[in-house]
Amino acid sequence: MEALCEFQVLSPTSLAGVLEARTAHPQAQLLGGGTDLVVNIRRGIVAPAVLIDMTGVAELRAIRADAQGLEIGASVRLAEVAQHPGVVAHYPVVAEAAASIAGPTHRNMGTVGGNLCLDTRCIFYNQSQWWRSANNHCLKTTGEICHVAPKSRGVCFATFSGDLAPALMTLDAEVDIQHAAGKRTLPLRDLYIGHARHDGSGQGDGKHYLALQPGEFIAAVRVTSTPGLRSGYDKIRIRRSIEYPVAGVAVALRRVGDTLAHLRVAVTGTNPRPVLLEGTEALCGGALDARVFKGLDELVRDQIMSMKTTFTPGHYRRRVAGVLARRLVQRLFAG
Template sequence: MDALPEFALLRATTLDEVVKARASHPESRLLGGGTDLIVNIRRGIVAPPVLIDVNHVEELRTVRADARTLEIGAAVKLAELAAHEEVMRHYPVVAQAAGFIAGPTHRNMGTLGGNLCLDTRCLYYNQSEWWRGANNHCLKTTGDVCHVAPKSRGICFATFSGDLAPALLTLNAEVDLAGPGGRRTIALESLYVGYARQDRPITEREGDGKHYLSLRPGEFVTAVRARNTAGLRSAYDKIRIRRSIEYPVTGVAVALRREHNTLADLRVAFTGTNPRPVLLKGTAELCGRPLDAGVLNGLDALVRDQIMSMKTTFTPGHYRRRVAGVLARRLVTRLYAE
């Protein structure tokens, strides 16, 4: 990797200071753990002139969890989240997802906000500057062609790989945002717009691997919130090339509710497959009956239809799609039997 370029570092202590700094420095980036950002700066992928350290903003570092609600500040460390007793007790899918991220040192530094807003990844993008230059810069940097799909007509297929997003999507979470334009709360699912549809132009609501977040200029995540559902069982699992450090080949979060012998509620979300985390649509139609082969086959069909899995990693797309289906089946079967 190359040496870090020069940049200014601002240390904020309040949320208002962060907002003002973002307004004054539109090209700035927030620095939480820096486990992804600093690597990308070294590789010349991004070159922000200003970094805003948010690790001392108390408003962003709180965790509140009980049997009714969950609230996590954007600067909460992943290790803290994974080991939080109330989160493990009432929202196991979140604790498990946080505990699966990278290795212990990364989790000690990485934050919730960083993982939720993780830059999309691709074999042709996450390389050194000289490698990218030698291979004709891709669409996500300074090129005009997506090397994964050269005939994609200007659509980028870089993949979202954050682990916490699918876990929180199964809880119907909301995300709090702040910026120069004020504060607002949106559904977490609305934060992600990486649909990568070749038959439609890129818009604010339907982006691709390059335009994958719906954040407004200067806006950033401050917290995520969710409500518990009585009787909801949840879990997260993923496949990766190495059992530590590596991003997911496919990550799956499942939350379900069983009433007697009936599947009453089913939510399944994926990461590592599309330019956005995918909350599977159509699972409600699988509910209202016992978990049987018909339900599992229906789940497989939904996965095949909605998981994209292009060749953005060393593993083939068809393998990731199959793994996604297998993991979903395993988690659903296990949680239903508990």
Template sequence: MEPVPNFSLHRPATLEEANNLMRRNPEARLVAGGTDLIVNIRRGIVDTDCLIDLNDVAEMNGLGFDKKSGALHIGAAVTLAELSGDDTVIKNFPAVAAAAGAVAGPTHRQMGTVGGNLCLDTRCIYYNQSEWWRSSNDYCLKYRGDVCHVAPKSSRCFAAFSGDLAPALLVYGATAQLAGPGGEREIPLTELYQDDGADHLTLEECEVLVSITVPAAEGVVSDYVKMRVRGSIDFPLAGTAIALKRDGDKISRFTIAFTGTNSYPVLIEGVDVLIGKPLDDKALDALAAYLPKQIRPMKSTFTGQSYRRRVAINLAKRLAQRLFEAAA
């Protein structure tokens, strides 16, 4: 039995109220759907007696298109069920709808939000365990301990980022709107993350993710696929999104991103060498040979790292080929 500890709960209605509450309660944790955070509180991984619920914050709600630019605006409190079921998102940004629809199970997606999924904590078999399990293992570098059980000689944590939505937004060049004590700012979504499993978000103190903007992408085909142990509910062992545009027999745009492999969602750099060429076997083999330079799974899940790397590469090759053919 892992009871929920006592905590106070605040429900701000505006961004200003949320920011003020965060400043007054620096130890408070933000909660959206709670599908990850509440599990972590019960397991003693997150220690807080104050929660700030973001679901009623007006500026974080709303899902819509800008009629002029065709850009998609997604509030951080929009649920994954809402996003994956929206006909316009399905038509214009299929990878985004597919990724939102691939998170956990249907009940999690009713509660789970875009902000919670993008700001999801990293995961590791030595960390996502009960308090008694972790204490009997002397904890680990990420929390209370002084050694990483995955890479004992390392001074950093390699827990894996496993949110499904981020790669689908990254391949479209999405931006993130943030708000905190320093005011509001907009950054490319790639810059929300850094390569450190114990501190993978670049959010400043008391800063919050307000919304996401996805620029229009006319003529682009896309999708998101993942491999997981239990098809009905599990986190990705590896997941990949591709956005691709075809001009005759050649590729005119190609972006690919991964989740489940590194401590951050990886937008692969350097794949623009594929532009202007057909996506034939030679190009697919070149892609497969190139990916391991940037995809680096560690033994942070119960499946081996080389297996996860192979899964990621094969998912990518098959998806790229399928999309290229579909775009003909």
């Protein structure tokens, strides 16, 4: 571990205070629980002179979860989400995802905003300053090539590994984004722009992975309840007690009689964005049979593009995602 650089911490207690601090310090970085950001500062990946602590902002700390809907402020702690009776009862995919993040101490510190905006990860990036320096850095920091894909033509494939985003995406969550002039709302899936297309046609990659403009921040995330939805989350990790996902899968489905009436599947830990699989509607309308599982395997194969950015090979992570998706769909359909 290395010494922390010098920085100033501002601790506003209201939204107006955050906006004021952002205007006064446009280069400042937001601080949730610091469980990712402080590690990156310590590793010399970022060196912000000013941090704006979001955890004391009263308007961002509310959580409401009932049969009608779910609304969680950006500064709500992960442990609170995991244990909230309304979340556990009505939005189990969200409670299960929150409960699976890191270890208990991280969940007591980590926030929803920090988890949704978690930096993307890579074995060549999440290293000490001297290690990265010895390898001439890489595109995501100050280097000129990508060590994972040297012919990537400027594209970074670092992996998004947050657990909450896929869970919320299967419920068609929306996210409130605050800026100096007001607020805008986006479908949560559109917050993530890390498409990382080799042909350069995508909007973003593992380096530019969020649709936030300078000065914007996450204020809250919201879900409108869908009656009859069953949902769940599962992940495979190297250390079961405290670890990012090798792959994580969220599923929400509706069963009517013996028919699969609705299916949403989202995957994390594989691409530079959490991926809400496109094309699951075509698998609905009939029994849960071999056709559905074959179709699901094909969607995972076509849309999950995992590279060698973690300790496990990319193709292994894609297979893990497929197996988890199949198992979860079976479990939830069975009730």
